[in-house]
Amino acid sequence: MSSRREFIALLGGAAAALPIAARAQQAAPPIIGFVHGGAARAFPGRIAAFRAGLSEAGYVEGRNVLIEYHWLEGHFERLPAVMADLVRRRVHVIATPGSTPASLAAKRETREIPIVFGVSEDPVALGLVSSLSRPSGNATGINFFVGRSTPRGSD
Numbered sequence: 001m002s003s004r005r006e007f008i009a010l011l012g013g014a015a016a017a018l019p020i021a022a023r024a025q026q027a028a029p030p031i032i033g034f035v036h037g038g039a040a041r042a043f044p045g046r047i048a049a050f051r052a053g054l055s056e057a058g059y060v061e062g063r064n065v066l067i068e069y070h071w072l073e074g075h076f077e078r079l080p081a082v083m084a085d086l087v088r089r090r091v092h093v094i095a096t097p098g099s100t101p102a103s104l105a106a107k108r109e110t111r112e113i114p115i116v117f118g119v120s121e122d123p124v125a126l127g128l129v130s131s132l133s134r135p136s137g138n139a140t141g142i143n144f145f146v147g148r149s150t151p152r153g154s155d
Contacts, residue, residue, distance in 0.1 A: 029065050029066050030091075030093070031092055032091065032092065032095055033068050033093070035083070036072065037072045037076060038099075039074075047069075068086075072099075079102060080109075083109040086113070091113060092113070093114045094114070097118040098120075099119075100121055103118075103128055104127075107139055110138065111138055113138060114138050114140070115128075115140070115141070118142050119143055123139075128141070
């Protein structure tokens with residue numbers, strides 16, 4: 001299974017884990033705050049895969065879930081305001097796929113709203129989770145192990 005599919009399945013699971021009682025009491029569908037450091041035009045495949053993963057979990061954008069896309073386009077100085085707004089409005093899930101700065105900003109801003117991240121660094125070292133086997137807290141996600149390999153003896 002590809003990392004992208006694992007991330008999408010994880011996000012779908014997080015959305016499915018929304019409290020049933022809370023959904024029953026709400027007139028409006030749950031809201032996912034999607035925050036990415038890039039530009040939407042650069043990631044059309046990722047958006048389609050994100051929607052497909054949610055659909056596999058029974059969520060269809062605009063029908064029974066709303067997604068607020070926040071594309072920072074490299075303007076990371078906007079992160080504190082974006083995260084504060086999402087937390088203030090109590091979105092149901094914050095998704096930060098492929099954006100370490102957004103993942104860290106979400107973690108700083110809330111200990112209650114579920115955060116689903118995708119990072120290329122060690123999430124334990126970043127402070128996103130306490131352990132890979134038992135993440136605890138409100139953040140979960142996947143790590144894209146990205147590194148440079150060097151052939152033996154080439155030091």
